[in-house]
Amino acid sequence: MKKIIKYSLSIVVLVLIYVVYINYPRLNIISGYSAKNMSSSVFLAKRSLEITDAQDNNFSPIDIAKDEVDYEDKSASASVYGFMKRKAIYKEGLGSILVDTDFDETQQFLIPNRIKNSSNLPYPYGNSEPIDTIFNTINYKELDVAVSNAFDVSEEYVKKTRAVVVLYKGQLIAEKYVEGFDKNSKxxxxxxxxxxxxxxxxxxxxxxxxxxxxxxxxxxxxxxxxxxxxxxxxxxxxxxxxxxxxxxxxxxxxxxxxxxxxxxxxxxxxxxxxxxxxxxxxxxxxxxxxxxxxxxxxxxxxxxxxxxxxxxxxxxxxxxxxxxxxxxxxxxxxxxxxxxxxxxxxxxxxxxxxxxxxxxxxxxxxxxxxxxxxxxxxxxxxxxxxxxxxxxxxxxxxxxxxxxxxxxxxxxxxxxxxxxxxxxxxxxxxxxxxxxxxxxxxxxxxx
CATH class of the missing domain: 3.40.710.10 (DD-peptidase/beta-lactamase superfamily)
Known part of the structure; x- marks a missing residue:
């Protein structure tokens, strides 16, 4: 039994060594992608580490990276089996920035000045609720089916649609989001x-x-x-x-x-x-x-x-x-x-x-x-x-x-x-x- 376990562990180690060897030139890219996407998703889009790992970073070869989030420092890090650790930092107004080993933590960044629209006009020209407009030319049942068919049903995870928005003649006529997303999701x-x-x-x-x-x-x-x-x-x-x-x-x-x-x-x-x-x-x-x-x-x-x-x-x-x-x-x-x-x-x-x-x-x-x-x-x-x-x-x-x-x-x-x-x-x-x-x-x- 011990020989079998030892043999199995040796196989696992060899497989890991092979995976690292094949991907080593790309590890910087893999961990960089994972860290950058994680930082942006958590601090800019306000999603969790778990959701980001399960959805946004859950594809090959990015899924071999391990992510960590520092909520106090507002940063995310990723590495592949401990190799090529990369870090992305979040800066308000600029989003997340992938840094390198020479990065000076005291570096100052200019941020854009913004004048955000406070208009009380209905969406889309403002950010108040859209006007409830009914068009005689629209079959709303067919439209609802068309939009709903863009999303996965029951246990499907193929289409992976997160949001659909339809504007017609300047009016919102259809809108749908997958669970966990809504009109405020970046x-x-x-x-x-x-x-x-x-x-x-x-x-x-x-x-x-x-x-x-x-x-x-x-x-x-x-x-x-x-x-x-x-x-x-x-x-x-x-x-x-x-x-x-x-x-x-x-x-x-x-x-x-x-x-x-x-x-x-x-x-x-x-x-x-x-x-x-x-x-x-x-x-x-x-x-x-x-x-x-x-x-x-x-x-x-x-x-x-x-x-x-x-x-x-x-x-x-x-x-x-x-x-x-x-x-x-x-x-x-x-x-x-x-x-x-x-x-x-x-x-x-x-x-x-x-x-x-x-x-x-x-x-x-x-x-x-x-x-x-x-x-x-x-x-x-x-x-x-x-x-x-x-x-x-x-x-x-x-x-x-x-x-x-x-x-x-x-x-x-x-x-x-x-x-x-x-x-x-x-x-x-x-x-x-x-x-x-x-x-x-x-x-x-x-x-």
Whole structure:
């Protein structure tokens, strides 16, 4: 019996050694992801360690990390079998920041000044309860079924939907949350944040401070072919710069998000490997490069921090939203925007109404059209930091649909021809969650 136990323990040890050996180059990424996500979930979204481990961090290989939360220090740490311990700290107004071994605990961070909307208007233009509007064109029973079918039933855990919000003609017509979530729950939009970054550039364009055709975007590019890259090329992910957007290994994007102090410089240093405007390649590095470009439009870092909230986020009443920063204090415009589903829907409504927010033109109408126009090489799938249905990705949905898309199935769908904004937040993508079926069912309920 003792020999069997000893033999079994030896096997376990060998398996652990093998797992660590195979994953060792990635341990920094794995523990970094786990610590960062845990810190944000606990301190920004107000969820528990247990729920975060069971839901948000419960997938391979992240689930091999062990998390700890220090509630007094407002930080979270993670390691893999004791190796590569990483720590993320929470800063009010900035969210959670993944630190490194050189981090100075006394480092001071600037935080954005905010003027949160205290309007008593009904949602969506304010934060009071929405008007109870009945549309004769809606079959509410069919709509309720369409929304309910987006969620798991009984013991299912496949669709993993957390929230659905539907706006029609500027009114809330449907809303549903999974147990443990409600209208006040902040949810990470992941790459939906890219569309927020695009909107900030749209505001700068409306103010006459930038032009999408301008070149010589960065001093580091002055003496080579990168000087000819336009802002338009970056907005369309069509710069020709080298970039590997692979989340399953040590790649440009995982190293940027979980190792780099300054994420705005991750793609800045990359060489030109293809012709601009003729080599579409989705890149989170491009969006953070654009965050750096936005920073360069201001004399001070405080102005940069304030602008995103003053001119966009707080102006349209997205009071719950927090855009997290990197260790150098730059907005991680590619990935780290948190907000309630209702507030994500407000952003969609701004674009549905061609950049107009309750009478105030935040963005030029032409900018919204530009955002929804396909770029070269994307097969009708991508515009200026928005995803498109022009190529028929969703065959049973109007082709004028465009959307903010994020990891694990975060979506803000804008369908101008149907006057609809549809938000779905969750933890899974196609094919476990069929967006075409979901969207077409909602559309069929509206005659």
């Amino acid at each position: 949810i990470l939009g992941w790459s939906m944040t890219k569309s927020i970054t695009s909107a900030v550039l749209g505001i700068l364009e409306k103010q006459g401070k930038i032009n999408v055709q301008q070149i010589n975007l960065f001093p580091e590019w002055e003496n080579d072919g990168r000087s000819k890259i336009t802002l338009n090329d970056l907005l369309h992910m069509n710069s020709g710069l080298e970039w590997d957007e692979n989340y399953n290994t040590m790649s440009d994007v995982t190293k940027m998000l979980f190792l780099d102090k300054d994420m705005t410089s991750s793609q800045l240093k990359k060489p030109l490997i293809a012709a601009p405007n003729n080599s579409w390649n989705y890149s989170s590095g491009t969006t953070n490069l654009l965050s750096g470009f936005i920073r360069n439009q201001f004399k001070t870092h405080q102005e940069y921090l304030d602008f995103w909230y003053r001119e966009l986020i707080d102006k349209i009443g997205m009071s719950s939203m927090v855009i997290e920063t990197d260790l150098n204090g730059n907005y991680v415009g590619s990935s780290y925007g948190w907000a309630t589903p209702r507030d994500w829907a407000k952003f969609g409504l701004l674009y549905l109404h061609k950049g107009n927010w309750n009478g105030e033109q935040i963005l030029n109408e032409a900018w919204v059209d530009y955002s929804a126009t396909p770029t070269n090489g994307s097969n009708g799938q991508y515009g200026a930091h928005f995803w498109l249905n022009a190529g028929g990705v969703y065959p049973n949905v109007p082709k004028d649909l465009f959307s903010c898309n994020g990891y694990q199935g975060q979506r803000v769908f804008i369908i101008p021809s149907k006057e609809l904004v549809i938000v779905r937040m969750g933890l899974t993508e196609n094919s476990d969650f069929n967006f075409d079926v979901f969207l077409s069912a909602v559309l069929l309920s509206i005659k």
